Amino acid sequence: MKDEDFSGIMEGIEDATAFVQGEQARARVVAGPDIKALRKRVKMTQAKFAKTYHLPLGTVKDWEQGRRQPDAPARALLTVIEDDPEAVQKALGTG
Numbered sequence: 001m002k003d004e005d006f007s008g009i010m011e012g013i014e015d016a017t018a019f020v021q022g023e024q025a026r027a028r029v030v031a032g033p034d035i036k037a038l039r040k041r042v043k044m045t046q047a048k049f050a051k052t053y054h055l056p057l058g059t060v061k062d063w064e065q066g067r068r069q070p071d072a073p074a075r076a077l078l079t080v081i082e083d084d085p086e087a088v089q090k091a092l093g094t095g
Contacts, residue, residue, distance in 0.1 A: 032070040033078045035063040042085045052094045053081060 039049045039060075046064070050057040055074075062068040070078060081088050089095025 032063065032075050033082060035060065035070070035078065038078065038082055039064075042081070052089060052092075053077070054092055054094075 039046065042049070044052065046060050047057055049055070050060045059068070059074075063070055077088070086095055
């Protein structure tokens with residue numbers, strides 16, 4: 001392992017420890033969109049939302065129940081869905 005890789009790992013551990021101890025300024029938490037509110041706005045069940053936007057149903061459930069957060073590509077897709085759900089459906093061939 002390179003020294004710079006090890007240093008990066010140690011910095012991450014130090015940041016995580018600081019965050020747990022209340023130093024939130026050292027951590028970067030990216031909040032995802034409110035998937036449940038978005039889904040309700042487009043008037044779809046979890047199953048319909050997942051199928052329409054080519055997402056695994058379990059992933060949609062995990063996002064809504066707070067077990068997981070969308071990663072960067074998923075957040076980008078959800079942002080576009082928020083802006084124009086019909087255009088995404090058209091692009092995916094599901095609308």
